[in-house]
Amino acid sequence: MKRKGMKRVKFRRKAQQSRRVAAAVRRSRSRLQRPRHKKRRLRVTQTAVKAKQNKQMKRGSRLHEPSVSASFIQSSEEAGMRDGLLARDAQSQLLDLHLRLKALKQSFRAYYANTCSHLESYEAIMALGTAYQNGYSRAAGPDLALPSVVLIPSSKRHAVIISAMNEQERIGAVLHELERLVPDELIIIVNGSTDMTLQLAREASSAATIVHYPDAIGHDVGRSIGAKLARADVMLFTDSDFQVPAEDLGAFLWAVESGVDVALNDISPFMGTFDSRDAISHCKLWLNCTLGREDLDVNSLTAVPHALSRRTVDTIGVDALSVPPRAHALAVLHGLNVQQVHVVDVITHNRIRATNVGTHNPVAQLILGDHVEAIQEIWNWHGDYLHEPQRNRDQIALRRNGT
Amino acid sequence: MRRYKRIRRPNRSQMGVRSGKRTESFSLSRGRRRIRRGGSLRYNSSMRKALSRRNKWWMSHPHPIVSVIIPVMNERRTIAKVIHEASRVHPETEVIVVSNGSSDGSDLLAEGAGAHVIRHANPLGHDVGRAKGAEAAKGEILLFIDGDMIIPAERLKPFIKAVAAGVDVALNDYSGPTNRRYVHRVVLAKHTLNALLSRSDLKGASMTAVPHALSRRAVDAMGTDCLSIPPLAHAKAVHQGLRMERTVSIDVGRLNPIRTKQDEQDPLTALIDNDHLQSVRWIIDQTDNRGGYTDLNRQRHLVR
Known part of the structure; x- marks a missing residue:
């Protein structure tokens, strides 16, 4: 009997122990699992936020709505009317269009500087500019009517530089759009054209500086010649291939204005997954990574x-602009403020030519070579510093092997 | 009972993967540990079969066609199996293990498994280890693998075949x-x-x-x-x-296991x-x- 009882006690103890063990195991397991739960929940909330943002983006507007109050827009319009009346009195219809547009730009700049220079977003500037222009042209009357332009209240001088080669179908429209920016300088480098590009450019824009090379000199060389000729503080480079709305181009000028x-x-929104991209995108991304600017993604000059x-032009030199990736690398290496500022779809609108299709096309080869030059520039800049990781290879081996 | 005794029970390091979990089992409570010890989870029938299948007397071929080069640093958990798989890629194979900075007896294990071992006291890293191994290789085809990844011979053979094909x-x-x-x-x-x-x-x-x-x-x-x-x-x-x-x-x-912490x-x-x-x-x-x-x-x- 006694022995039986002993056994029972022993058994009970054993059972208690095993229960305690089970509880301990359960507890330890739950402790292990809790963070995982949390993580999952966190991920859910993150995706929810992202989905919400996406929805808003799709609905349009919300994020792109001008962050400027109606009262400002109204006051802008009134100021426009006031200045328009003054202009009507001052300018007779003799003045040519270009000078009148300049006068409009100048008066808007004065208005902006005096009353609302705290508004810095490009959307707000656009809204104010449109309202001001509406008021201005209403007051100035129909015989002094002006085409709709993009007003950028900048104290700096702007230059727009394009190079064109056999672009007779587009050059007129492109120049017309560029005129809407009311630039102080417009420089067109016509090269290697066998069609009417030169004549059409001359007709389309009377104020433009046109440089003509009978032989092809390359787009990038054309741009750097333009940069050399320009005297302005801000230079906008674009292509004569396709028409980019002046509103979009203005964003780049405004970004430089703001520092x-x-x-x-x-162009990163137009990039698909990594495996769907071409060799050049890989090069662009790697160049930015090597420069320590992963945030620039695939964007470069x-x-x-x-x-x-x-x-920028003074620091890196005009000749560097002939090789855009090299100029990009130099700009980052010199510590200049390099930012992606605006999204313009140049990927899907790019004209398909015989020279830019396929992996081994001449243009792709050219750009690959440019990236080799850019990487050489990084070597020249860092020199011995890049050899450094090679020296402590054995230490890394030690760490890598986890001891 | 006698059948079991015929196979020499390998020591813990030769047993491979499971020895690494030792500390974990000790952290569990006493009752748990008893079950595990009694059940002899470390040396069960499947393991025994794997060991008996393994050609114990395999040696590197003296005039090899294929040289398999394995840089090793403290990888005793996997090295025996890796060498076993490597030895099966071709009938005339030598396995060169470049043991660098090993302190856990991986080199001895490799030697026991029939590999030709090159020893370096200092850690060299995978890449330098491979270069050293290639220097010593005699075969016409050089295959490079790692000491911590057990890749079945069947999956390594395509590499040999490709090189053999030109x-x-x-x-x-x-x-x-x-x-x-x-x-x-x-x-x-x-x-x-x-x-x-x-x-x-x-x-x-x-x-x-x-x-x-x-x-x-x-x-x-x-x-x-x-x-x-x-x-x-x-x-x-x-x-x-x-x-x-x-x-x-x-x-x-x-x-490949993740070796660094996430924030590092x-x-x-x-x-x-x-x-x-x-x-x-x-x-x-x-x-x-x-x-x-x-x-x-x-x-x-x-x-x-």
Whole structure:
């Protein structure tokens, strides 16, 4: 009997122990699992936020709505009317269109500087500019009517530079759009054209500086010649291939106005997954990574439109612009303020030519070579510093093997 | 009972994977441990079968056709199995284990498994280890694998077959996960190097990743020294016009354990990135400042 009882006690103890063990195991397991639960929940909330943002983006507007109140827009319109009346009195219809547009730009700049220079977003500037222009042209009357332009209240001088080769179908429309920016300088480098490009450019824009080379000199060389000729503080580079709305181009000028040195076109929204991209995109991304600017993604000076400040051109030199990736690398290495500022779709609108299709096309080869030059520039800049990781290879081996 | 006794019970290190979990089982409570000890989970029938299947008396072939090179540093958990798989890729095979900085007896285990062991007291790293192994290799086909990844012989054979069929560099057709927007730095670097070498058809395949196999011709053309910087060897191989091909895909990313903590930046990433920069520089030295690419119709002299 006694022994039986002992056994029972022993058994009970054993059972208790095993229960305790089970509980301990359960507890330890739950402790392990809790963070995982949390993580999952976090991920859910993150995706929810993202989905919401996407929805808003799709609905349009919300994020792109001008962040300026109605009262400002109204006051802008009134100011426009006031200045328009003054202009009507001052200007007779003799003055040519270009000078009148300049006068409009100048008066808007004065208005902006006096009353609302705290508004800095490009959307707000656009809204104010449109309202001002409406008021201005209403007051100035029909015989002094002006085409709709993009007003950028900048104290800096703007230059727009394009190079054109056999673009007779587009050059007129492109120049017309560029005129809407009311630039202080418009420089067109016509090269290797066998069609009417030169004549059409001359007709389309009377104020433009046109440089003509009978032989093809290359787009990028054309741009750097333009940069050399320009005297302005801000230079906007674009292509004569396709018409980019002046509203989009203005964003680049405004970015440089607000302190960016190299304002790049943001083409990353048009990039698919990594495996669907071409060799050149890989090069662009790797160049930015090597420069320590992963945030720039695949954006570089290779894509137009982009705007440069005078400081950039003076620092890296005009000749560097002949090889865009090299100029990009130099700009980052010199510590200039390089940012992607605006999204313009140049990927899907790009004209398909015999020379830019396929992986081994001449243009792709050219750009690959440009990236080799850019990487060489990084070597020249860092020199011995890049050899450093090779020296402590054995230490890394030690760490890698996890001891 | 006698049947069991005939097989010598291997010591813990030879048992392989399970010995690593020892500490974990001790952290459990006493009751739990008793069950595990009594049940003899470490040495069960499946393990015994695996061991009996293993050719215990295998030795490296004295006049090999295939040399398998395995850099090893403290990998006793897996090395015996890795050597076993490596020995089966071809009837005439030698296995060269470059043991560097090992302190856990991996080298002795490797010797016991029949490999030819080269010892280095200091850690060399995978790449330098591979270069040392290639120096000692006698075979016509050199296969490079890692000591911590057990890849079945059946999956290694395609590399040998490819080289036997005339390929000089048979690469692992593994580019890492690329069906997403952002990829790892190293994956990007590999893709870019191939692009700059005009071999974007190789995608992310590179001599940085194991397994890969080289022909004797490739080794003679490149030299064994450059194998210590794999991207450089890769660039050299392409530049010298060796036949390089993607063979089969072995997902080494999944087999490879994560070695650093998440918040810590892997020092290896910077090293590999730098290796790729070095190889672009090598290309520049061999060709011109544009890597031999066209300048099309650019007339640079116009801008001064």
